[in-house]
Amino acid sequence: MKSAVENLTPTRAKLTVEVPFEELKPSLDAAYKKIAQQINVPGFRRGKVPPAVIDRQVGRGVVLDEAINEVVPAKYMEALQENELEPLAQPEIEVTKFEDNDGLEFTAEVDVKPQFELPSYEGIEAEVEDVEVSDADVDEQVQALRERFGTLTEVEREAADGDFVTIDLTAAKEGEAVEGGEVSGMSYKVGRGGMLDGLDEALLGMKADEEKTFSSQLVGGDLVGEDVDVTVKVTGVQEQQLPEVDDEFAQMASEFDTADELTADVRERLGRGKRLEQAAAARDAVLEALLEKVSIPLPETMVTDELNARRENVEQQLVYSGLTMEKYLEDEGQTAEEFEADLDRRVRDAIAAQFILDAIAKKEELGVDQQDLSSHLVRRAQQSGQDPQEFANHMFEHNHIPELVQEILRGKALAAIVETATVKDASGNVVELKNLQPDGTIGEPAPAVDEATDAPEASEDSEDSEESAPA
Known part of the structure; x- marks a missing residue:
């Protein structure tokens, strides 16, 4: 077999494969x-019919x-390996020549991983915001705890x-009741928001009965x-009594x-x-700094597919939340053009990050064992709310x-970059990342290992420590 490759673009190749008869x-x-x-x-x-008879x-x-x-799929894979190409999608294959008792020739066009020079990724510098817990943050959490133990009292x-x-609640359109637009006996906290625009304003000052x-827009249904037009009737008003933050409350809560x-x-x-939020921001900042060091050509087909997938995901989430795209853009303070530009940028950065992390994993010869895979499966299952075994x-x-x-x-590749x-x-304070634990605490550094003995190095007072240690 002979094969030749033509680079149509930095991310698309055309293989021409000739197979002798x-x-x-x-x-x-x-x-x-x-x-x-x-x-x-x-x-x-059956099964013993001679070739001449089959003909x-x-x-x-x-x-x-x-x-x-x-033979074509097998020779296609062989040609990929021969030319060191990594495909990103299914190829477009065309048989260009074939005659009985003669050779076979076919072409295969396919998107491939781009070639680029891996930049230096050790000692990258990045900056994140300070970790700051304000009194207001604490008060908000304590207030939420008070509300959990609060009591409701009927008031007139x-x-x-x-x-x-x-x-x-009842909703009507041009005098006709909206199907499914009725709610009865619902408890609602005035000022909570997130239900119907105008509801909180309407409820303020209303008494029982x-x-x-008021006019609003429905967040679900046809x-x-x-x-x-939404009509709200109040059937009861309750005042929430919150416990004082004292020692008795601390012991109760x-x-x-x-x-x-x-x-x-x-x-x-x-x-x-x-x-933990700062650590996540640090990983993003380090990766962003690394991406700024290199320009990676991206397969437009891959970009388009990912854009469509993410756009569809956003639209589905908006449907579940009862929001329209117009309302979402209004709340975010974005125009449709700004939304698309931001989505395009994030998709391109994500795809470029995949390529560069793949290259680092290959260079560092990183591997995956069964424990890595099992832990990842469990974590992914938890994120999607599924049973780990079913997932x-x-x-x-x-x-x-x-x-x-x-x-x-x-x-693993990103973790290796972040650690250095x-x-x-x-x-201006250095952010501790290497010893950060999953619960947000900072663990003790791992003991230094003597390369000659593969044993932890003893400290100068180790002998005294052993003598004073209890038996």
């Missing part, structure tokens, strides 16, 4: 055997087609911000996004004895969460394991 003979023999098992010819047992019964052309269908007064009201009609201990724990937990079975049955392996390798990076916060 001699290399087709194994596939021809296999085709005759396969067809012999499929036909009945008087005087011959007369079904035609030599059928056999040749069967052989070509078998106008509804105020923060009160809980029991309401009935009062009604009010009339989503359309103007309707937590394992702590004092309010100071409870507040300190809230601050510590918020700090751990913000530390794993689905991944194996649909041959998605290679994709998961690539995800793990990319994660110097990341500082806005105040």
Whole structure:
């Protein structure tokens, strides 16, 4: 077999493959055997029909087609390896020449991984925001805890911000009730928002048994996004009584004895969460700094497919949330053109990051073992809210394991880059990433290893420590 490659673009190649007729003979023999098992010819047992008889019964052309269908994929893969090409999609194959007892020639056009020079990725510098837990952050968390232990008391007064009201809602369009636009006996906190535009404003000042009609837009159903008249009736007003933040509350709401201990724990937990957020931002900043060092040509087909997939995902999420694209853009303060430009940028950065992380994983000879795969499967299952075993079975049955392996390798490559990076916060402090634990705490550094003995190096006072240690 001979093959030649023509680079149509930096990310698309055309292979021309020539296969001598001699290399087709194994596939021809296999085709005759396969067809012999499929036909009945008087005087011959199934599977024992001679090739000459098959040629007369079904035609030599059928056999040749069967052989070509078998040999072309195999020779295509062989040509890829010979020319060190990594395909990104299914090829467009065309048989350009074939004659019986002569050679076969075909071409294959396919998107391939781009070639680029891997930049230096050790010691990358990046900056992230400070980890800061404000008193307001703590107060917000303590307030949420107070509300969990709050009590509701019926009151005979106008509804105020923060009160809980029991309401009935009906929606009408041009005087006709909207199907499915009725809610009865629903409890709602005034000022919470997130339901119907205008609802909170309408409820303020209403008493039990009062009604009010206001204009709004439905967030679901066939009339989503359309103007309707909504009538709200208040059937009860309740005031929320919150416990004081004192030692008694701390003992009731937590394992702590004092309010100071409870507040300190809230601050510590918020700090751990913000530390994890900072670490995620650090990874993004390091990767962004690395991407700025290299220009990678991207396959436009791949970009288009990913753009369509992400756009569809956004649209589905908006449907689930009861929002229109217009309302989403309004809330985000974006125009449609700005949204598309931002989406395009993020998609291109994500694809470029995949290529560069793949290259680093290959250069560093990173591997994936069974424990890596099992942990990744469990984590992915948890993220999607699925049973880990069912998720794993689905991944194996649909041959998605290679994709998961690539995800793990990319994660390892990024971790390797981040560990050697110097990341500082806005105040100039070095951000600890290497010893950051999954719960947001900072672990102890791993003991240094003496390369000569592969044992942890002893400290100068190790002998004294051993002598003073309890038996």
